[in-house]
Amino acid sequence: MKCVSGKRLSMNTRMNSQGCIQEPAMAETLKMTQPLISAEAISKSYFKGQHKVPVLRGAGMTAQRGEFISVIGQSGSGKSTLLHVMGLLDSPDVGEVILDGTRIDNLNQAARDQLRNHVFGFIFQFYHLLPELSLLENVMTPLMIRHSFLGFWKKRREFRDAAMNMIEQVGLGHRIRHRPSELSGGEMQRGAIARALVAKPEILLADEPTGNLDAATGAGIMELLNRLNQEQKLTIVMVTHDESIAAQAHRTVRLVEGRIQGVAWEDAA
Amino acid sequence: MYKLLLCVRYLRTRYIALASIISVMLGVATMIVVNSVMAGFTTEMRDRLHNFLADVVIESRGTQGIPDAERQMAIVQKAAGQYIAAMTPTIEIPGMMTFTDPYSGQTYTTTVQMQGIDPVGKANVGPLQDYLDSYNPTVEDGVVLKPALRKNDAPLGWNLTAEGAEHRRLVQERQKLYQQDQPGAASDDFPPASDSPAVSKPDAEPQKNAVTAPAEISEPVFDSEVPAEGPEPEANASPVDGETSISETQQTPAADPGVEMSEGDEFLYAAPSVQKVGEPLPARVYIGEGLISFLVRDPDTGKQQKVMMVQPGDDVILSTVTAGRSPEVTKFQATVVDSFRSGMSEYDSSIVLMNLEALQKYRGMERGNWITSIHMRLKNYADAPAVLAALEREFEPGTVTIRTWEEKQGLLLSAVEVETAILNVLLFLIIAVAGFGILAIFYMIVVEKTRDIGILKSLGASSSGVMSIFLSYGLGLGIVGSTAGVVIGLLFVRYINEIEDGLSWVTGRKVFDEKIYYFFEIPTYVNPWMVFSVAAGAIAIAVLASILPARRAARLHPVRALRFE
Ligand SMILES: Nc1ncnc2c1ncn2[C@@H]1O[C@H](COP(=O)(O)OP(=O)(O)OP(=O)(O)O)[C@@H](O)[C@H]1O
Ligand SMILES: [Mg+2]
Numbered sequence: 082m083k084c085v086s087g088k089r090l091s092m093n094t095r096m097n098s099q100g101c102i103q104e105p106a107m108a109e110t111l112k113m114t115q116p117l118i119s120a121e122a123i124s125k126s127y128f129k130g131q132h133k134v135p136v137l138r139g140a141g142m143t144a145q146r147g148e149f150i151s152v153i154g155q156s157g158s159g160k161s162t163l164l165h166v167m168g169l170l171d172s173p174d175v176g177e178v179i180l181d182g183t184r185i186d187n188l189n190q191a192a193r194d195q196l197r198n199h200v201f202g203f204i205f206q207f208y209h210l211l212p213e214l215s216l217l218e219n220v221m222t223p224l225m226i227r228h229s230f231l232g233f234w235k236k237r238r239e240f241r242d243a244a245m246n247m248i249e250q251v252g253l254g255h256r257i258r259h260r261p262s263e264l265s266g267g268e269m270q271r272g273a274i275a276r277a278l279v280a281k282p283e284i285l286l287a288d289e290p291t292g293n294l295d296a297a298t299g300a301g302i303m304e305l306l307n308r309l310n311q312e313q314k315l316t317i318v319m320v321t322h323d324e325s326i327a328a329q330a331h332r333t334v335r336l337v338e339g340r341i342q343g344v345a346w347e348d349a350a
Numbered sequence: 351m352y353k354l355l356l357c358v359r360y361l362r363t364r365y366i367a368l369a370s371i372i373s374v375m376l377g378v379a380t381m382i383v384v385n386s387v388m389a390g391f392t393t394e395m396r397d398r399l400h401n402f403l404a405d406v407v408i409e410s411r412g413t414q415g416i417p418d419a420e421r422q423m424a425i426v427q428k429a430a431g432q433y434i435a436a437m438t439p440t441i442e443i444p445g446m447m448t449f450t451d452p453y454s455g456q457t458y459t460t461t462v463q464m465q466g467i468d469p470v471g472k473a474n475v476g477p478l479q480d481y482l483d484s485y486n487p488t489v490e491d492g493v494v495l496k497p498a499l500r501k502n503d504a505p506l507g508w509n510l511t512a513e514g515a516e517h518r519r520l521v522q523e524r525q526k527l528y529q530q531d532q533p534g535a536a537s538d539d540f541p542p543a544s545d546s547p548a549v550s551k552p553d554a555e556p557q558k559n560a561v562t563a564p565a566e567i568s569e570p571v572f573d574s575e576v577p578a579e580g581p582e583p584e585a586n587a588s589p590v591d592g593e594t595s596i597s598e599t600q601q602t603p604a605a606d607p608g609v610e611m612s613e614g615d616e617f618l619y620a621a622p623s624v625q626k627v628g629e630p631l632p633a634r635v636y637i638g639e640g641l642i643s644f645l646v647r648d649p650d651t652g653k654q655q656k657v658m659m660v661q662p663g664d665d666v667i668l669s670t671v672t673a674g675r676s677p678e679v680t681k682f683q684a685t686v687v688d689s690f691r692s693g694m695s696e697y698d699s700s701i702v703l704m705n706l707e708a709l710q711k712y713r714g715m716e717r718g719n720w721i722t723s724i725h726m727r728l729k730n731y732a733d734a735p736a737v738l739a740a741l742e743r744e745f746e747p748g749t750v751t752i753r754t755w756e757e758k759q760g761l762l763l764s765a766v767e768v769e770t771a772i773l774n775v776l777l778f779l780i781i782a783v784a785g786f787g788i789l790a791i792f793y794m795i796v797v798e799k800t801r802d803i804g805i806l807k808s809l810g811a812s813s814s815g816v817m818s819i820f821l822s823y824g825l826g827l828g829i830v831g832s833t834a835g836v837v838i839g840l841l842f843v844r845y846i847n848e849i850e851d852g853l854s855w856v857t858g859r860k861v862f863d864e865k866i867y868y869f870f871e872i873p874t875y876v877n878p879w880m881v882f883s884v885a886a887g888a889i890a891i892a893v894l895a896s897i898l899p900a901r902r903a904a905r906l907h908p909v910r911a912l913r914f915e
Contacts (some may be wrong), residue, residue, distance in 0.1 A: 162909075170808055170908045191812065198810025205912070209805045213359035223809045225352035276809075 115182055117316050118284055119143035120167050123176035124339075125159070136162050138339040139176070144284070147314040149307070151327035154336035160320040161288050163336065167318065168201045168286045169193045198227050202277030206289040208269040210261040216272050217257040220244040223280035247275040251305060267298035274305060278315075285309075287319040291326055303329050352806070353815055357822045360795070361830070367823075370791050371831040373784035374888050378835025379842065381777045381884045382876075386843045388770050389880070390873035396763070398694040402701075403755035404438075404475040404725035406737055410750055413443060414673040415715060415722040422724060430740040433733040437726035438471025439719075441709050445670030447702060449642065451659040458659070460641060462702045464670055466709030466721075469506035475727040481690040482636060484511050484662070508634040508687050508705050510663055518630065518663035518685070631665060633684035633708040639691045640699030662686050668702065672714045682712050696762075781888050785895040788827060792820065792899035803903050804911025817904035824896025828889035836885050843874045 120142050126135040136159040144150050154160050165171040167178055169185065178186040185196060210219045221244045225233055233240065248254055251271035261269055270290055277285055287306070291299030303326060309315045319330060327333045335342040361367065408426070410416045419439035426437060441464075448459045472478045479485050485504075488496040499511040510518065642660040647653070660666060664686050671677035684704065691698055710716040728737060734754045741752045756763060796803075803816055842849065850872060854860050 165909050168808070170912070194807075194810050194812045196810075197808060203808045209801065209808075209912070211356070211802050211805060213356065213363055218355065222352055222806075225355065226806070226809055226811045226815065230354065280810075 116143035116179075117146040117148075117181060118167060118318075119179045120163065120173075121177045121179065123163065123166055123173045123178075125162055125166060125171070125173050136339055137166070137173070140336060140339055140341050141176070142318075142334050142341060144316055144318055146283075146316055147310070148332065149310045149317045149330045150319070150332050150334060151330035152318065152320045152334045152336055153322060153324065153327045156322060158336045159339045160322075160336050164286050164288050164318065164320050168203060168284075169197055170203075198223060198280060200283050202280065202282035202285045204270070204273050204277050204285065204287040204290045206292040208261070208266070208273045208293075210269055210272055210276070212261055215258050215260060216248065216253065216264065217241075217244055219261065219272060220248055220276045220279050222276060227280065244275070244279050247279045248272075250278075251275045265298075266294050267301060270294065270298075270302055271305065274302070274309075278309065283316060285315055285317045287317060289321055290319065291321065291323065299326065352811065353819045353822060356819050357826055360799075360819075360823055361826050364795055366791055366794065367827055370784065370788040370892075371827055371834070373787050374781065374828060374831030374892060375835040375838065377777070377781035377784050378832045378884055378888045379839035380780065381774070382836060382839030382881055383842050383846075384773060384777060385770075385880050385884070386839075386874045386876045387846070387872060388773065389875040389877055392766050392770070393875045394873040395694070395766070398692055398697075399759050399762070400755050401476045402481075402692045402694060402697050403758060405728045405731055406726050406734060406741075406752065406754050407723055407758060408726075408741065408745070408750050408752050409442070409723040410721075411748065413671065413677065413722065414675070415441065415720045416750065417718045417720050419719045419721045419724070422721070425744050426724060426726065426741060429744040430737045433728050433730070433737050433740075435727045435729045436471070436474035437724055438468055438475050439706065439721040440472075440723045440725050441466035441706060441713065441715065441720075442722050443670050443709075443713065445668055445702070447637075447641065448667040448669075449660050449664070453657075453659070461700070462638075462641065462668075463700045464668065464702050464704055464709065466704050466706040468706050469508070469703075472703070472725070473506055475725045478690075479506060481692045482506075483639070483689045483691065484514075508630075510630055510685070510687055514662035514687065515630075516663075517661055521663065630663075630685035630687070631683055633668070633682055633712065634687045634705050635666070635668070635684045636688045636690050636703040637666070637686055638698040638701045639689045640695055641702070642686075642689065658689070660686055660689075662688055668704075670713065672712075673720060674714060680712050684708070778887065781891055784831075784888075785891040788824065788892055788895040789898060792824065792896050793902070795823075796820065796899045796903045799903070800906060800911045800914040803906050804908050804914065807906075807908035808912065813904040816906075817900045820896055820900035820903050821893060824893045824900070825889065827896075828892025831892065832885040832888040835888065836881055840876065840881070843876055846874060847871050 120140065122139045122141050123137050124135070124139055125137040126133050128134070140159065140163055142150070142152070142163070152160050152163065162171065166173050166176075166186070169178070169188075172186055176186075177184050180196070180200065185193075188196070210216075211222065214222070221240055224240045224244070228236070228240075245254075245257070248257055251274055253268060253271050253275070256264060256268060256272075261272070264272065270293075274290075285306075290306070291302050294302065306317060306319070307329065310317050317330075319327075321327050408422075416422055423437055423439065426434065443464050443466075445462055445464045446459055447462045448457060450457050469478060479502075482500075484499040485502060487494045487498045499513055637660065639658075643656050643658045646655050646657055648655050665683050666686060667681060668684050669679060669681040672680050690703065706721075707716065710720065715721070726737075728734060738752055738754065745752070806816060807813075
């Protein structure tokens, strides 16, 4: 099954209309419970000279729409790699990434770029804001990337308002002109969240968003993520190695030496 | 959008990029300055060459010349009269000039290019009057030391100025006194009678007398034929006059100059009649300043001082060949009426302008009015090809060469062009070096920005988008650098003379000596097309240099870029 498209891929109906053949086994009932994103039997190894260093050995996980999943594991267990593969920043050696029933890991570069911009939002441990831009400009970056110069210029008010709105939501309304270097770690992470969300993604991929913050600030970030998950039904996959942080998610996936160890269900609050 | 924003931000925040901007800027500025000055010099040189040469010149192949100036000019007038503003007959012949330096008493002999001219006619085809020293004040460092000896509207001619005549009278009287007091003996302690620098020292006297004696010319004969001033009446001859001249020439064909020669000899060595004191000789010359002057550095002030070895009123000895079938050497004395400075040292140190009639006489060309060339000025120089074509049809091939001044000076002009081209190649290499600087600095910036590139890619930026950030960064650097370079270069050219003054003041010696170059100001000419192409070339190099780093940035793997510390 192959489906290549540079256009926005999201809805089931759209995918069908674009001519992707659905397997006959996919019945109506199955479709209802179809996960938003699933990584299936992902293997990935790096080469250190002649040595093959396996990082992921058939790891797999799924996330339903609106789910908040945490991935936990030791340092070096391949958590970040799995997240990158799911977010199309990296491609697996073996295995598939399926978004809404369509395989996306084998798309061409342009389509992958489009998907990263439209469907995924990334948050990193070290915030990764662009140091030359102000907070507002940083938050608007995904919109600038999405639109051509003219397209952006025409709708710049609208985009600015959207970015401002997002910044207000993460509680940084008084900091829009500041450069990242003038912000605290917690503020930068809030800014990064605003940037990830301004493009209205369907899945938020967070790589240790609290890893570099003190407990109180980290708790604030977690509160924000929980709120977004509840209010906007945002699907979140969060990597962490902190058990207490992981416990705040609906479900925790444990990664050990590149394999998923077991699934622990938690009750949503 | 993000590309532009980031590109502008990188330009503003990466100060290391300033280094490459400065190198581009300096390269562009140097190229503009050098090209403008070169172009200024070239234009000025072309003007000077041109002014002295006239637009189009018809020259006889041989030194015996072509007969009947009026008829030839009538032919020219008929063939291309509508294009021609003025023309004048000329004799051009190489010769030798001998004169005595009053300071050292030494005799100098140099080769010269003698030109027999009618001054009024010559002034009609080129700016002769501006070049003659007697029409120009003596100026040093912007201060007029001596006003012009002749008024601007004084007619051109072969008369001495009052000062020249006075100088001549003094020299001759002193000679006479000296001969009477101490006949035949040279004394070392002869007191100079005046401060005049051209006063001959006593030890120079015997030589001077020796050459003076045989060349004395019976004056009445000559004076009737040489109009001292005013336009030559024959130049505007009526057709009837022209007819008679032609018939004369036809009666006495080619052998004519040969016959003339013997007469000329008689004329030359005729028994010297007593000449009135202060009266100039029949042969009169304007001498190129470079032939009779030299520069001395004043030990006190360090300034270059020009010393004239021959003054108006002095005599020089000229020798050349007669125009006969078997040319013979002819030698005569001529009175220096004036000196000239055209600004082309090539001319000023070789040309002696002489009255046409006297040169015709000494060369045996006066019967039949023989000349060697006709100089003409066109109404519009753009018509030169048409004039050449028309004239070539009229004149028998092989008798004359017809050339524009550019063709006559082709070698010199093309040498200057080649020089400019080589200089431009070398200077453009400077900008190319700046290009490698940009390449290195961009690589550094790409490495520094690796993480940001990863972030942009994680946000969905395409490889080509990332690439265009750095390409437009290069373009921006190029534009900023070359704009600054153009501004600095143009300002430098605009204020080059002030800058030269400043440099001279700082270093304590003249950087650009107008006495050597004959320019009071450094000539510059800014060609807008040159400025544009230099700027465009610099921008192109900046963009080319940023291609490699930009490609590297575009190919970065996003995960590896994000992990980069
Ligand atoms: N480019 C690479 N070349 C070789 N090995 C790599 C490369 N990138 C990652 N690895 C290795 O892959 C393994 C998994 O890395 P990954 O970043 O996924 O771990 P992680 O679970 O996120 O660890 P942490 O909790 O410290 O972030 C590590 O052992 C790392 O050394
Ligand atoms: Mg990690």
